[in-house]
Amino acid sequence: MSEVVCLMTPRSLMLGTCYFFGGLVLLFVSKQLWNKLSVYGNLKSLQKSPQNLKDIKVISLDGNALRCIAWLLTTWVGDWFIFPAVKHVMNGGYLESLELDEIPIFYPIEAVIDRPLAAIQDKPLCDISSLICSNILDSIPPSISVPVNNLDTKANQESFIVRNRTSATSTVELRNEVPPVAVSYDTPKDIPRSTNSSSLSSDSDIPFRYWSISDYSFAYRNGVTTPSAVAERFIAAMKLRPGFYGEEQTGDLAVIGAISQFDVDAILLEAKLSTERWASNCPLSVVDGVPVAFKEELTVRGFGRRCGTSILGRATNSEDELIVRRLRDSGMLFLGMTSMHELGLGVTGCNPRQQARNPHDPGFYTGGSSSGSAAAVASGLCPVALGSDGGGSIRVPAALCGVVGLKPTFGRFSVSGVDVKAYTFISRGCICASVRDAAIVYGLCAGPDPVYHPGLVQPQPLLPRLAPDARLEGIRVGVDWDYTSGADPDIGSALRSVVQHVTDLGGTVHQVKLTELEAARVAHVSVISAEVGSDVSGRSIMVQEGHHLNPETVCTVLSFAGISSTNYIQACRQRTRAMRQFREIFRSVDCLLLPATKATAYPISDRHLACGFSDAGLMVRYMHYAYLGNLTGLPGIVIPGYYDGGGLPIGIQLMAAWWREEILLEVANVLEQRLPLKKPSIYVDLMS
Secondary structure, three states: OOOOOOOOOHHHHHHHHHHHHHHHHHHHHHHHHHHHHHHHHHHHHHHHOOOOOOOOOOOOEEHHHHHHHHHHOOOHHHHHHHHHHHHHHOOOOOHHHOOOOOOOOOOOOOOOOOOOOOOOOOOOOOOHHHHOOHHHHOOOOOOOEEEOOOOOOOOOOOEEEOOOOOOOOOOEOOOOOOOOOOEOOOOOOOOOOOOOOOOEOOOEEEEEOOOOHHHHHHHHHOOOOOHHHHHHHHHHHHOOOOOOOOOOOOOHHHHHOOEEEOOHHHHHHHHHHHHHHHHOOOOOOOOOOOEEEEEOOOOOEOOOOOOOOOOOOOOOEOOOOHHHHHHHHOOOEEEEEEOOOHHHOOOOOOOOOOOOOEOOEOOEOOOOOOHHHHHHHHOOOOOEEEEEEOOOOOHHHHHHHOOEEEEOOOOOOOOOOOOOOOOOOOEEEEEEOOHHHHHHHHHHHOOOEOOEHHHOOOOOOOOOOOOOOOOOOOOEEEEOHHHHOOOOHHHHHHHHHHHHHHHHOOOEEEEOOOOOHHHHHHHHHHHHHHHHHHHHHOOHHHHHHHHHOOHHHHHHHHHHHHOOHHHHHHHHHHHHHHHHHHHHHOOOOOEEEEEOOOOOOOEOOOOHHHHOEEOHHHHHHHHOOOHHHHHHOOOEEEEEEEEOOOOOEEEEEEEEOOOOHHHHHHHHHHHHOOOOEEEOOOOEOOOO
16 A cells, blocks of 8 residues: 555654653753752742741632642642642742751650649649639539549549539639639629520621530529530521431531531430439539530541541541540530541631531631531530641631630640541640630640650649639730731731730730741641651552542642652751740740731632632631641630621630640630620520
């Protein structure tokens, strides 16, 4: 067939092969040169202004574009183009360009300078009686026992006793490292009433406060309501079917998407037992019957640890992890597991499988990854919900939903039940209706766990005075105005207002200077990427069923793969430098005051609900003031009380030195009294 002409001659084949491999070599050289130039440019700009955090500007991806990027990341296009571009945008090569001689710190554990470490003891670690007003304590029998944070609360039946009351006034002494002050509480004639007149109601400018643990306990003790009635109101609000166990919800609160797993029969049974204990004047503790919910990544008996996915947690757990057991042994009424950002790898709270929505405006995100916990507390379902924080995952949603969020010192709460491993970052904590509630949960949960080694060296937890008329005399508050200047205008205005409250209440404000912030941010990203990436990528289920994850999660997990051992060690060296800096700062101030986030809640798009969305710039804005606490292990608390022009909450954050949570709780309690709240647009009153 002479008409057939062979176009692929040996000469053309050879030339094509040469051009192809030559192009690959040129691409490789260009990529290396680009990386070197970008790192050099970033280094020069940051040397001129060490505090100048790099502004992350990327395109927000959702829908088919996000799916396409997730697929390309699994091909050579990801290795050659996308990963280098992401590394450049996120300044990933910055640490490798630094000459750091410090010994790397892998666990951010620091000793307390001004008080000795306490050995693990078989005696009470703290006394929570001072955290509850005498209007509760006066009618509780003096032999009420509260589970102690011993090494094994099941085997060790020791307990500490709520002290005797002989009058309507209770005087307590706290903070054994400072001169004691007598604090008195008067017994009210009736339970403090909420301003809510209906079960579900719209937003209002009328001053508002959430029902607290104190309110529930007072109501149970005085017969105003019972745990069974509270449980029935919860079930009615959610319109759950008796005996039903699953995720389908049809009630008015289903739009919030806070509760992802529940067992109606178990809720009613626990409530019935608690009601009987209160009726016989023998409650297990002052939190007996108070509603509580747990983030879906905690280990809870009878429930799966799904971590916001459809592939994990198919088998139910046979026991509770330590902090869950401590709360359930105290009699708290467990409502269910809360929804979360998939695998906890995000701070928006976006998860199309069950989208938690902001009770202040359901068209906005809650923040994450403890999204459902924040939504549950903000919507009135419970005054307490547990969460975890590896990069602001408690503090960000607490701020965006207008509630209190406490991240204790790294190691203070046991993390023995965690699934996705961020070994040196993750901290369990709580999202609560008030600072007082956070203090009670802290008192119950803090303490060592024999199977969680980072917490074995912790000093004895102390509890502060939480008097309603307390002031801030003698408290030194540090503010870095340069660091906080990048927040949205409404947030900056809120911070200045809080500073004025501090001075009006007798505290002193000191200017502090935080340096090497960009290096610390990159160090946080590098370490958490290496730790989570090594854990997730090593699981067979991720290889076999990873395609069931949201495309956003796939992109995040795959991006973790490029962290080198050199980068990880450099990041830990930078952690050493950051901890040294804070050690010096907290010798001159008692706490730091800063915003919780740079921006308020982000609107939910229908496109996001298809497969999620990815926006690194938004993530950095939410984590801007959070990552330092995770990198260094410092404790932090977020309190609400301010709102932007659209009525969305603004959170204010306090940070203190390692193991000094009592400072945070004391200052936060004083400021909380001066910051009025607005009622969320979706709210259920379980006490009516």
